[in-house]
Amino acid sequence: MPRLGNLLVYDLLDVADGLVRQTGRMNLRKASMRRAVSSAYYALFHAMCFVCAAVVVGWSRTGELEPVYRMLDHGQAKKRLTSAEAAQIDPRVADIGAAFALLQEQRHLADYSPPSLPVSRDQTLILVARAREAVTALESLNDDQRRRLAVLLITKTRLA
Structure with missing residues (x-):
């Protein structure tokens, strides 16, 4: 499968793997697990940002890239990825949405819960x-599916 052009995605996943293997005192291991969860989430979030930016302006157009890359809102992304519209793009998008949520x-929980978590x-x-x-799964989507996903994620919803 083709990898996304955003190396940060894979680096964050590698960081998460490294954190899971952390040894030492209990509190250090707990902190590492929490950071691993956060890094795993952000790997997927940055993968979504990449898809949106790559589809809308192209990854090589650095001048226009950042505003589109940063358009993705965490709460709206979750809501839209778990919607019926997401599942209509492809069943893999529904799986991506469930993982994202x-x-x-x-x-x-990892970032905001007290130390007793x-x-x-x-x-x-x-x-x-x-x-x-x-x-x-995101890598395996074709160009049309990625385009439809980007539109779903970054367009403003209108009330009828």
């Missing part, structure tokens, strides 16, 4: 793998 929820290495490994699977 789960990872976003787990990132919020229970952290599991096995659960963290599952979340990192889920992010990788979602990125792979």
Whole structure:
């Protein structure tokens, strides 16, 4: 499958993998698991940003790239990725949406919960793998599906 042109996506996944393997005292391991979850979520988020920017302006057009890359809103992305419209693009988009929603929820817990939050290495490994699977699914979409996904994610919804 072709990789996305945004190397940050793969670097964040590699960072998450490295954090999961952290050893040492318990609090350091817990902090590493939390950061791994956050990195996994942001890998998928940046993959979505890349698709939107690549489709709308092209990855090589650096002047126009940043505003489009930054258009994606976390809450709206979750809402739209888990909508019926997303599933109509392709069943893989529904899977990507489910992974995005789960990872976003787990990132919020990891980033904002008090230190007493229970952290599991096995659960963290599952979340990192889920992010990788979602990125792979995103990579496998054809140009038309990516275009439809970008439109879904960044256009303003209108009330009838």
